[in-house]
Amino acid sequence: MSHGARVIRTGVSSGGPAAPPSVTVASSSAGSDTDLMDGSYIRSCAGILKVAQMISLLIGFICINNSSWTDYSAYSYYQIVTMCDLVMILFFYVMHIFRVYRKLTCVSWPLAEFLHYLIGTILLLIASIAAAAKSYNITGLVAGATFGFLATILCVISMWSSYKVSCITQSTSKYR
Numbered sequence: 001m002s003h004g005a006r007v008i009r010t011g012v013s014s015g016g017p018a019a020p021p022s023v024t025v026a027s028s029s030a031g032s033d034t035d036l037m038d039g040s041y042i043r044s045c046a047g048i049l050k051v052a053q054m055i056s057l058l059i060g061f062i063c064i065n066n067s068s069w070t071d072y073s074a075y076s077y078y079q080i081v082t083m084c085d086l087v088m089i090l091f092f093y094v095m096h097i098f099r100v101y102r103k104l105t106c107v108s109w110p111l112a113e114f115l116h117y118l119i120g121t122i123l124l125l126i127a128s129i130a131a132a133a134k135s136y137n138i139t140g141l142v143a144g145a146t147f148g149f150l151a152t153i154l155c156v157i158s159m160w161s162s163y164k165v166s167c168i169t170q171s172t173s174k175y176r
Contacts, residue, residue, distance in 0.1 A: 036098070037097050037098060038096065038097055038098070038099055041096045041097055042097060045161075046096075046158070046161065046162075047093070047096070047097075049154060049157060049158050049161075050089055050092065050093045050096075050158070051093070052154055053085075053089050053151055053154045053155060053158065054086055054089050054090060054093070056147045056148075056150045056151040056154060057082045057083075057085055057086040057089070057147070057148075057151045058082075058086060059143075059147045060078075060082055060143075060144045060145075060146075060147030060148045060150075060151060061079060061082045061083060061086070061144070062144075063140050063141070063143040063144035063147060064078055064079060064082075064131065064140070064141060064144035065079065066140060067138055067139075067140030067141045067144065068138065068140075069141075070134055070135075070136050070138070070141070071134040074130040074131055074133075074134040075131060075134070075141070077127055077130060078127040078128070078130065078131045078144070078145075078148065081120075081123045081124055081126075081127040082124070082127070082148065082151070084120075085120045085123070085124055085151070085155075088116050088120060089120075092113050092116065095109070110162065113162055114159060114162050114163060117155050117158055117159035117162060118159060120155060121152055121155040121156055121159060124148060124151060124152045124155060125149075125152045127148060128145050128148030128149045128151075128152055131144055131145040131148060132145035132146075132148075132149075
């Protein structure tokens with residue numbers, strides 16, 4: 001996130017008429033600032049992991065929602081936690097795809113994402129345990145709790161990789 005000066009080129013010269021715009025071939029590099037979307041993030045390990053989290057949370061929510069409930073409080077808590085976690089993961093996914101973190105530099109995005117995963121994972125683990133404990137072998141409820149545990153594992157992996165990347169980035173930039 002460097003804040004260096006950028007050169008903006010226009011087709012108009014101050015000394016005469018406008019020159020015709022030059023035709024350039026856009027590079028396929030996903031890291032350029034002119035691209036609207038970051039295609040490399042979609043295909044990256046972190047991007048695929050976020051999609052897997054969202055899918056498992058959505059499947060868990062649908063399984064719980066379409067089953068007959070035995071305990072209203074446990075499953076409504078599970079639904080709230082899964083939807084809130086899904087929305088936050090979608091928010092961070094869109095933020096990475098459209099490179100919003102480059103424009104909003106007042107927020108420490110790695111720290112915000114790490115805290116989201118920390119709190120969301122703990123709440124999701126509690127909700128999955130409560131859903132599994134109150135399932136009474138009803139297949140839809142067991143499946144929902146299983147997908148909740150799967151999403152919890154995926155969130156732990158994301159949290160670990162986010163922390164690992166943050167520590168490596170800080171330690172290497174410190175000695176340069």
